[in-house]
Structure formats: C-alpha cells, structure tokens
Amino acid sequence: MIDHLMEKNDGLLKYMKDVRKEMTGEDRGDPEEIEELKNILKEDLDFIKNLIDPKHKAETIPATDQAAEEAGGASKQRPPSNPSEKRYILYEIVSNERNKIDVDKWDYFARDCHYLGMKNSFDHERLIKSARACEVDGEWQICYRDKDVFNLYDMFYTRFSLHKRAFQHKVKNSIELMITDAFLEADKHLSLSEAIDDMEKYTQLTDDVFEKILNDSSGKLDDAKAILLRIHRRDIYSCLGELISQKSKKELQVSI
Structure with a gap:
C-alpha cells in the first residue's frame, strides 16, 4: 500500500529534491540526481515498512548505511538489525514484538475508548517520560521506571477490556x-x-x-x-x- 501511495504522489520527488538542495546546497537537476533520489526514497520506505512490521528487518536493513560526507551527502545511520546496538530500539516504538508495549496500541486506546465511552486509566504521556534505552543481557530495549508498573497494568487491562466489551463482543x-x-x-x-x-x-x-x-x-x-x-x-x-x-x-x- 505504501509503495502504491508513493507511486501516485507525483510531487514527492520534487519535494525530496528541494529538501536535498536545502541540506546540501546542490541542485544538479540531472537524470542521475533523480535516480539517486529514487534510491534514497526506496531506502526510506523500506525503513518505514520495517518500523510498521519488523519481522523481516534483518534481511532488508543493513547494519549501517552512512552517506559519504565528502560527497556532499547528508550523514545518516540507519537502525541496525542487531539488538546489541542501541539504535535497534527504534523497531520497538511502533510495533514492539518483544512485549507488545508500543504506540500503535496507545493510539487505538485513546480513539476507541473515546468513541465507546469507556474510561481509559492508562497514562501514555507518563510512560513516555519514563522511557529509557537500556542494555539488558547484551540487548538494547526500551525500559520504564519500576514505579510505572501499575500504569503498565492499566495498559494491559485497557486492552483486555476493549476486547472483552467491544472487539470480541x-x-x-x-x-x-x-x-x-x-x-x-x-x-x-x-x-x-x-x-x-x-x-x-x-x-x-x-x-x-x-x-x-x-x-x-x-x-x-x-x-x-x-x-x-x-x-x-x-x-x-x-x-x-x-x-x-x-x-x-x-x-x-x-x-x-
């Protein structure tokens, strides 16, 4: 679906070209630049798709992808597929396969509880403030303060309540x-x-x-x-x- 949306968005390459010009000061305008922009777009789209569905990130995302600064490219580093590297935690924000604590749930909690008239006692803002990247048994992951344990209990109870009273009614x-x-x-x-x-x-x-x-x-x-x-x-x-x-x-x- 993402690929289809990008194909239909004619102004996307122009937007990326303008961003590149602003970042690097270059505006070559030649066919090679357009192809380069397409390749950059593909890499970014692969990254976005792996954030949404991280199951296949090991095959599609390289450990590092750093543009050469001497070539005028913007310096960047993509999240690794190895959990022993700190930036791996980016894969636990949208769809967390480790413990299912992710912003996708927090989004539908707020929406569905509002429209169903249900009370949502889970405080996602408090949890975000206490979130830290920690190394546990050699792997980096998103962790939370111990005093937020009851807030996490509320999160899972909210999910249970929504399924019991609405989703699986x-x-x-x-x-x-x-x-x-x-x-x-x-x-x-x-x-x-x-x-x-x-x-x-x-x-x-x-x-x-x-x-x-x-x-x-x-x-x-x-x-x-x-x-x-x-x-x-x-x-x-x-x-x-x-x-x-x-x-x-x-x-x-x-x-x-």
Whole structure:
C-alpha cells in the first residue's frame, strides 16, 4: 500500500529534491540526481515498512548505511538489525514484538475508548517520560521506571477490556460474520476479493460498498442485500454458546 501511495504522489520527488538542495546546497537537476533520489526514497520506505512490521528487518536493513560526507551527502545511520546496538530500539516504538508495549496500541486506546465511552486509566504521556534505552543481557530495549508498573497494568487491562466489551463482543462478532457473508455473496458480481492483489482497487474499496449493495436494483445482489437488511432490522445471527479450546479455528470448523 505504501509503495502504491508513493507511486501516485507525483510531487514527492520534487519535494525530496528541494529538501536535498536545502541540506546540501546542490541542485544538479540531472537524470542521475533523480535516480539517486529514487534510491534514497526506496531506502526510506523500506525503513518505514520495517518500523510498521519488523519481522523481516534483518534481511532488508543493513547494519549501517552512512552517506559519504565528502560527497556532499547528508550523514545518516540507519537502525541496525542487531539488538546489541542501541539504535535497534527504534523497531520497538511502533510495533514492539518483544512485549507488545508500543504506540500503535496507545493510539487505538485513546480513539476507541473515546468513541465507546469507556474510561481509559492508562497514562501514555507518563510512560513516555519514563522511557529509557537500556542494555539488558547484551540487548538494547526500551525500559520504564519500576514505579510505572501499575500504569503498565492499566495498559494491559485497557486492552483486555476493549476486547472483552467491544472487539470480541458477541453482537459485534455476529454482525461481522453477517457482513462477511454478504460480501462473499456480492463478490460474485462486484469482484471485491480482487482488491487484495490490486492496490488501485483496494483504495476504492470504501464503506460505500455497503450502501451500493443495499441500493442495488438489478436483482443480482439480492442475496447479499437480504443479509444486510437483516442487520438494519437488528435480526442478527444468534450466539448459540461459547467454548475455550486449544484447537485452531480450522480444526474447530471441521469438528463442528
């Protein structure tokens, strides 16, 4: 998705060219400079994607990437893929695989608690102020003051509460299943599933698909429309029961 957005942003290279001119005082304007800007952009995009999803950073991010100052380039050093180096902690800010304490959660806590009318006792600003880069058993990681332990308890309790009271609520799950069934019926005529491999179609896959199905008069989407009309009438799927199992979802579906 990021690659697609960058390809469609015609003014991006011009912006990067202006930034480079401001930083280095150079404005060559030749084709080689444009290609160089494209390469710089690719490196930055790879870095951004690895911050969001750090699983493959070891293969895509070099340990160091320092531009030669004598060539007029801006001196910079990319975060290493080795946790024994301090700048590795940058991979724990957005998506923390180590302990799941990251700003992505803090963002949706604030948003979802606000719109759901739930109290959010977790104080992310206090936690940010106490955050420090510490070396633990030879690896650098983001650590917090011991007196913030109860604030961290509140963070995980907030997450639990949101899942229990909203994200995994039985009514929410029922409506989600109904929308899925409706979209599967509509896919025969709207080809919604093709959007997963086509970012141009994916950007057009917005909430108006729901209204498009409901307002269809061709008769082709009647089965999908019937399911969505049930949601409007609050005639939703009934929950027959709950169970806790160690089996995978696929194994459970087969057994049922």
